[in-house]
Amino acid sequence: MNEASTVLLLVSKLIGFSLLLQTLEFFKIKESFSENGIWKWSEVKKEYYYLPQLLKKFLDWIMSDKYFLDMLSLRFLLSFLLIVFPFWPVFQFFFLLVLFFITFLITIRFRGSFNGGSDYLSLILLLCLSVGFIHPILAKAALWYISLQVISSYFLAGLIKIKERKWRDGTALKGFISSPSYQAPLILINYTRDQNISKLLGFCVIFFELSFPLVLTHPNITIFYLVAGGLFHFSNFLIFGLNRFFFVWCASYPAIHYCAQLI
Amino acid sequence: MGIDSPFLNLIKPLIPSWKFYDDFEETRLFFYRFKKNESETFSDWIPLYQAPSPKLAHFFINPQGNLILAAQSHIQTLIDDIEHHDAKLPFEETLSYKITKNFIHYALIRKFHEGGFYQFKLASSNLEAKPLEDIMVSPLYSLLSNIGEEYE
Numbered sequence: 001m002n003e004a005s006t007v008l009l010l011v012s013k014l015i016g017f018s019l020l021l022q023t024l025e026f027f028k029i030k031e032s033f034s035e036n037g038i039w040k041w042s043e044v045k046k047e048y049y050y051l052p053q054l055l056k057k058f059l060d061w062i063m064s065d066k067y068f069l070d071m072l073s074l075r076f077l078l079s080f081l082l083i084v085f086p087f088w089p090v091f092q093f094f095f096l097l098v099l100f101f102i103t104f105l106i107t108i109r110f111r112g113s114f115n116g117g118s119d120y121l122s123l124i125l126l127l128c129l130s131v132g133f134i135h136p137i138l139a140k141a142a143l144w145y146i147s148l149q150v151i152s153s154y155f156l157a158g159l160i161k162i163k164e165r166k167w168r169d170g171t172a173l174k175g176f177i178s179s180p181s182y183q184a185p186l187i188l189i190n191y192t193r194d195q196n197i198s199k200l201l202g203f204c205v206i207f208f209e210l211s212f213p214l215v216l217t218h219p220n221i222t223i224f225y226l227v228a229g230g231l232f233h234f235s236n237f238l239i240f241g242l243n244r245f246f247f248v249w250c251a252s253y254p255a256i257h258y259c260a261q262l263i
Numbered sequence: 264m265g266i267d268s269p270f271l272n273l274i275k276p277l278i279p280s281w282k283f284y285d286d287f288e289e290t291r292l293f294f295y296r297f298k299k300n301e302s303e304t305f306s307d308w309i310p311l312y313q314a315p316s317p318k319l320a321h322f323f324i325n326p327q328g329n330l331i332l333a334a335q336s337h338i339q340t341l342i343d344d345i346e347h348h349d350a351k352l353p354f355e356e357t358l359s360y361k362i363t364k365n366f367i368h369y370a371l372i373r374k375f376h377e378g379g380f381y382q383f384k385l386a387s388s389n390l391e392a393k394p395l396e397d398i399m400v401s402p403l404y405s406l407l408s409n410i411g412e413e414y415e
Contacts, residue, residue, distance in 0.1 A: 021323055024324055031369075037365065113276055113336075114333055157281050157283045164287075178390055183315060241321065
């Protein structure tokens with residue numbers, strides 16, 4: 001097993017852990033996607049009227065309350081196997097590919113996504129990792145693709161923010177933190193009432209996101225950015241409750257660390 | 264900017280745009296008002312979902328928190344659909360409206376087991392979660408049935 005394969009295996013285990021937690025969450029709210037819930041398949045399916053008949057029949061079958069829960073159980077099992085299985089590329093390829101299709105079907109069930117960016121990055125990781133297990137050369141390419149997607153996720157988010165006046169003057173950060181949609185810690189709400197503090201914090205966020213490509217420049221800088229990234233996602237959990245983002249983004253970090261070492 | 268082709272919409276999760284908290288406007292929330300029976304007067308408008316304060320215990324498993332985040336994401340989809348609504352179809356027939364109604368019904372049936380009557384709305388909100396300007400107001404619905412039948 002070469003180094004790229006080792007990193008691929010580590011990222012697989014981390015995304016497996018993340019999917020395991022996500023699936024447990026789905027089990028806890030299973031009523032919400034039943035026919036007595038919010039995302040009733042009998043209603044959502046009309047959104048997919050344009051699909052071929054055969055595919056629509058398949059979706060009707062797999063999205064029924066019973067089989068959708070069965071599919072989630074399979075997702076739980078495969079995620080667990082991904083964590084515990086030793087390096088055996090054929091199995092990892094199979095587990096990851098099936099997990100990719102299940103996760104894609106989940107996005108369809110929730111009309112695009114359940115948890116936005118964390119669903120999108122999960123899909124990218126699963127697809128790239130499965131491809132990476134086909135051949136060692138593809139392993140390297142997969143790790144590079146994952147790294148570039150994650151780096152661009154920070155960079156593009158920062159680029160969009162810096163163009164917004166409300167982000168530059170601190171209004172946006174203050175607004176999100178004090179929004180009644182969330183229950184951010186009171187101490188943070190009080191601090192960000194000061195326009196200068198919210199402006200400074202806003203700039204810190206923008207600077208961190210825009211400068212994230214520097215993560216590839218030096219081993220010490222890599223460690224700095226990955227630790228900062230972990231803290232950034234943890235603070236997003238504390239403020240907005242975005243726990244899934246922490247696990248999915250951190251799952252990709254070994255790929256970035258590996259690519260940084262190659263430069 | 265939305266994607267017009269339904270096929271492209273299907274694969275949108277594979278080509279993300281990586282926009283997070285980019286555009287801050289006003290806060291919009293779902294509000295409801297409720298009465299147990301016809302003779303009662305309605306309660307004041309109450310915010311439906313507010314994310315609970317995240318606790319460390321929710322770091323690994325946060326089902327309710329993520330459900331509320333999904334409701335908040337749905338608000339943006341609903342607003343987009345209100346703006347681009349084709350008047351040929353009543354808005355109540357659209358998927359966005361149905362999911363909205365399901366969100367409200369799902370929450371209220373757990374709160375008021377004995378049933379009653381409710382109305383909901385999407386409105387901009389101040390920092391105290393009080394409604395400011397209405398964006399969409401629903402008809403009255405009965406909470407007695409499992410599907411939230413229209414009352415009037």
